[in-house]
Amino acid sequence: MDFPSDQDLIAYVERENAERKTPVDRRDIARAFGIKGPARTELRATLRRLEDEGKLALDGKKTKKPGQLPPVTVLSIEKMDSQGDLVCKLTKDDSDAEVILFSSEAAKQKPPLGVGDRFLGKLHQDKGRVRATVIKALGKPAGRMLGVFRSTRSGGFVEPVSRKTKTSFEIAKSDTGGAEDGDLVWAEPKTQRGYGPRRGRVAEVIGSVDEQKNLSLIAVAEQDIPVEFPRKVIAESEALDLEASKHHKDLTALPLVTIDPASARDHDDAVHAEELEDGGFRLTVAIADVSYFVRPGTALDREAEKRGNSTYLPDRVIPMLPERLSNDLCSLREGEVRLALCCEIEIGAKGGKKKHRFFRAKIKNHQNLAYEKAQAIEDGAMEGPETVRTLFKAYRALVIARERRQPLDLDMPERVIETDKNGNVTGVSRKERMDAHRLIEEFMVLANVCAAETLQEHDREAIYRVHDAPDLERLDTLKEYLEGLGYSLPKAEDVASKNLNSVLQRAREREEMDIIAMSILRSQSQAVYDTKNIGHFGLSLKHYAHFTSPIRRYADLTVHRGIVRALGLGPGAERDEDSLRLQTVAEKISQTERASIQAERDTAARMLASYLEEQTGAVFPARVSGITRVGLFVSLDETGADGFIPARTLGWERFEHDEKRNAMVSEHSGAAYTLGMPVKVRLLEVTPVQGGLLFEMITKAGEPEEKNAKPARAPRAKKKPPLRAEKKKPVSRHEKAKIAASRSKNKKRRTDEEAEDTRERRAAKQAAEKKAAKERENEKRRGKPSGPRSDRREGDRSRRSGDGDAPAKFERRPRKGAAGKASARRAPARKGPAPRRGPPKGTR
Known part of the structure; x- marks a missing residue:
């Protein structure tokens, strides 16, 4: 068969690629045209020429027409267009073609596909554009990384922002995605063969890393916390209105108040207390009726479950529910009528709970108070409604009950990072705890207990807040x-x-x-959500469930639905299928809670690092907050910023991590750095993007717990009786073993040194005696007297007078030209170091 023409090759490639799922390769072409042996070399050359001319495109051994898209390929979802459809790009092709994935097609997958996901798709020509249908969802690419884009001539590279990630991506010009130098970007790896730097592509540009307001976005992106609400969720929330059901009783005349932080925008709880004749109190805790608005199975419900909780960062809040609900319909605003699920509780004069009941109601928040204002009213520093003073009376009764059950009392001031309107850190303040804070906490804990007990009484499956006893x-x-x-x-x-x-x-x-x-x-141990009730160790409670914050916690929303179902309180109740998957939901929202906590910590670390960057070289008071084998973690007293001190920089001594003592102990002196120890540190290096602070220790290690005895070679002194008996600190087995090993090692070293010293002195003396005897024998044979003159003739330059028993050191300096004679008379070379002068070591 004749060698095919260019037109034949191009026609074959177009025809086959239109019918096949994968592009044809050289082997297919050779088989189709019967090309064998040396003609294969000519085929390769022809295909390369056609590629250079732009008539064909080679992808390794595969061949296709330029601009032709494969019928089946792997696509990556880049963004969402104005219609809510997803814009995709080919991951294994240099084509810049955009492929549309309709939102209805993406929603068929479980879970639905979103930005950053990959899938195997089939491509279709549809009215001048290319659309895709999903064959198989592949998830996010392995190795997807958040980093900072750095521009170069050839394109750039992406540095990871996470301290856990060590790999960077090299980015070609065609893969920068419009990123500029210093931009925060999501990058993902590209398929490559062989060795060399890892190649990647910019999948999404977030913003400039130099702006402090973007530091929180790093943490949000790292923890995969969704920020924007889907259009369908927004549309559902906007369609809701404040229309009460027949199950909502009118309670607007009850003077309920809210007590929240001054900056709070979502008010989900209001309280009231009434004093009873027997000295007890009737408490009303009204919680926003979120279950009435967010019904099971809706887009709002699915999005709330996906988020699990609101995320509170120093410079922003990422809510669980859209603003229409969180800041409007479900927020108990002052002077406005809202719907609530209420818990009415009667307690005795000493705080013991007598009975409780739940009901739905229409309520009105009569006054919105900040914690500081409520405390000022109680202290008499400010005028306010009498109901506030009654609330504090009821609180003091609840304190009596609290003291009886003895919950864990970790009541410490909270550090708050303060920012300006641009999101830049202006300082760190400590918010002191007041009785107003504790009042609301006690009311909420009691309502949560009532919710858990109600669900158990009605045998309802529920999500409890559990806290196991410590290990x-x-x-x-x-x-x-x-x-x-x-x-x-x-x-x-x-x-x-x-x-x-x-x-x-x-x-x-x-x-x-x-x-x-x-x-x-x-x-x-860590508190989690679970359908198995094991109690709450920290609060010393047998039954506990989260009920009081359904605006910001999905667990509370499920408890509301369970109570509505158990008591028959109308719409928004839990469905049968909902109760069957509560354990799955509990595990999921426990994970989202941990993600939010980690995002909050990481954001605080990055913002404080950026704030302290200008103070590099300054000295700060701090405390040791953590001890590991490789170094110390310290927390600054003023700002609470955390940093690291490598163990190798602690000084000339070698330090070892003692796990039992939770200390870094010097192997030489026994001095230690212990957990919580106050120290002074110098700031050496700051990496704001990673939130890293590197310090140098200035404070010397503390004295050892027990000083070792004096060395054995030191003269013993009589011990003076102590003025008063002192209790010795206990010494661990680890310390005793270390002391015994050290003493044994020192004793062996001294013994070895003394033995070596004795051997050297004996060898030196024997060599000198042997040399002197040989000299006398030689002089006797020659018939010449021994003395200074003969010593000089034989090469002794010491100018010393004396007999033939000169020390060996004078015999070891031969005269030039007399090496042969001198070497015959030189004392044998000693092994080891020269003998020491004076008494043996250890007897001084």
Whole structure:
């Protein structure tokens, strides 16, 4: 068969690619035209020529017409257009063609496809544009990374913002996606063969990294927290109105008030207290009736479940529900009628709960109070409604009940990062805790208990807030650490919250609250959501569920639906299929809660690092907040910023991590850096994008817990009796073993040194005697007297007078030209170091 013409090759490629799922390759072409042997070389050359002329495109061994899209390929979703459809690009092709994935097609997948996802799709020509249908969802690409784009001549590269990611991507000009130098971008890897730098492409541009307001976006993107609401969710929320049902009783005359932070925009709880004749109180806790508006199975419900909770960052809030609900219909605004699910509770004069009931109602918030204003009214510093003083009376009764059950009392001031209108940090303040804060907390805890008990009484499956008892091994470690500081705890299996409270109370008296509270917090297990009720260790409660914040927590919304279903309170109740998947929901929202907490911590770290960048080189007071094998973590007293000090920089001594003591201990002196120890540190390096602070330790390590005995070679002194008996601090088995090993090692070293010293002196003396004897024998044979003159003739330059028993050191300096004679008379070379002068080491 003759070699095919250019037109034949092009026609074959077009025809085959239109019918096949993958482009034809050279092997297909050779088989179709019967090309064998040496003619294959000519085929390769022809295909390359056609590519250079722009008539064909080669993809490795595969061939296609330029601009021709494969019928089936992997696509990446880049963005959403104005119609809500998804714009995609080919991941394994250099084509800039945009492919449309209709939102209805994306919604067929479970979960629905979104920006950043990849899928295997089939391409179709549709009215002048290319659309795709999904064959298989592939999820987000492995190795997708948030980073900072750095521009170069050839395109650029992306540096990761996460301290956990060490790899960067090299970006070609065609893959920059419009990113400019210093932009925050999402980058993903490209398929490549062989070795060399990892190649990638910019999938999404977020904004400039130099702006502090974008630092929170880094944390949000890292934790995959959705920011924008889908159009359908917004449309559902805008269609809602404030129309009460027949199940909402009119309670607008009850003078309910809200007590919240001054900056709060979403008010989801209002309270009221009425004093009873027997000295007890009737409490009303009214919570926004979110379940009435967010019905199960709607787009609003699916989005709320996906988010799990609102995320509160120093410079922004990412709500669980759209603003139409969170700041309007469900927010208990002052002077406006709103719908609520109410819990009415009767308590005795000493705070014990007598009974409770739930009902739906129309309410009115008669006054919105900030915590500071409510406290001022109670203290008499400001005029206010009498209901506020009644609330505080009821609170004092609840405090009596609280003291009886002894919940864990970690009541510490909170640090707040303050920002200006542009999102830049202006400082850090400490918000002191007031009784107004504790009042609302006690009311909310009591309502949560009532919700859990109601669901259990009606045998409803529910999501509880559970907190398991601390791990016994952690408690053993905590016990040893506290005993070293002069505190005491019972055995791990007998520890209850009241024991930990005793330690905390003593720590307050000794002004060591920060240290001790930090240690106790680290020993606790994490509170989670679960359908299996195991109680709440920290609150010392057997039944506890979140009920009071349905605007910002999905767990509370599920509890509302359960109560509505159990008590028959109307629309918005839990469905049968909802109760069957509550455990799955509990696990999911536990994860979203952790993601939000991590985003808050990471944002605070980055903002504080950016704030402190101009103070590099300054010295700060701090406390040791964490100890690991590789170094110390410290927390600055003023701002609470956390940083790291590598162990290798702590000084000339080598430090070792003692896990039992939770300390970094010097192997030489036994001095240690312990958890909570106050120190002075110098700021060396700041990396705002990673939120990293690198410090240098200025404070020397503290004295060891027990000083070792004096060395054995030192003269012993009589011990003076102490003026008063002192209680020795307990020494751990680890310390005893270290001391014994050190003493044994020192004793062996001294013994070896003395033995070596003795051998050297004996060898030197024997060599000198042997040399002197040989000299006398030689002089006797020659018949010449021994003395200074003969010594000089034989090469001794010492000018010394004396007999033939000269020390060996004078015999080892031969004269030039007399090497042969001198070497015959030189004393044998000694092995090891030269003998020491004076008495042996260890006898001085």
